[in-house]
């Protein structure tokens with residue numbers, strides 16, 4: 001595998017975005033990386049001494065628990081295109097010499113076929129254009145009897161915050177507004193199974209795992225923006241557009257104390273408060289969204305697929 005990121009445009013974009021996001025990637029507000037990385041590994045039939053490849057490994061959310069599962073006689077190779085995240089991963093894997101992290105494009109590792117007991121990709125598969133070819137490449141690397149496990153997001157990722165964020169971005173800088181995210185393509189077990197089938201993986205199985213990720217403070221959503229794929233958009237806003245401040249909500253109705261109380265209650269209970277979203281401060285900047293809006297809850301779902309090769 002090469003020691004430099006791929007020249008492909010998508011890999012360069014990912015390297016820039018996630019390289020910048022590394023300064024917030026492991027913030028406690030983004031604890032979902034570890035939560036779902038560990039949950040993915042917990043489903044694998046890993047045994048001491050096995051070899052695991054973690055593609056799009058980020059800061060090691062799945063590679064580190066995998067390294068613990070295979071033990072000192074095993075080996076885990078994490079591959080990512082963002083060097084600052086790999087540096088975090090190496091720190092976290094200190095004391096686990098069976099874990100190594102390499103800079104490279106996950107779509108073209110050049111690794112020998114059938115050489116891993118398990119190949120993992122958590123929240124990475126949708127970044128690659130030509131996704132079925134990427135899945136086929138992952139499958140090539142799985143040894144007979146091994147497992148390929150892919151975790152993607154379910155529907156409504158980070159709602160209601162996500163919609164508020166994009167609306168606020170659209171108000172501040174319409175050219176940056178994005179109505180679609182790459183992960184919106186594969187959010188159901190049916191879509192994930194269809195992807196595997198297109199990639200030539202026989203008899204795929206996929207399972208929906210609903211989950212909710214509560215936020216502890218309104219600022220938590222802004223930390224998620226800075227530590228995730230939304231970072232590129234945040235960085236494209238000017239400092240003035242990012243600056244927090246009270247704003248009238250959309251349609252000009254000011255936010256009331258009652259609205260705030262309602263959102264704060266939702267926050268304390270860590271639940272989704274969809275219908276109350278319209279009562280948030282609707283800022284002209286995304287940072288103001290995080291501060292002025294009594295944002296009430298993260299909501300994440302995971303769809304997981306694993307298939308044992310025969």
Ligand SMILES: C[S@@+](CC[C@H](N)C(=O)[O-])C[C@H]1O[C@@H](n2cnc3c(N)ncnc32)[C@H](O)[C@@H]1O
Nearest residue numbers: 014018033056057058061080081082105106122
């Ligand atoms: C949403 S993060 C998930 C990271 C990690 N798997 C986790 O769950 O915490 C997506 C990761 O995919 C990486 N990535 C995107 N495209 C890539 C590519 N072509 N090759 C290697 N890594 C890539 C990004 O750099 C980023 O670290």
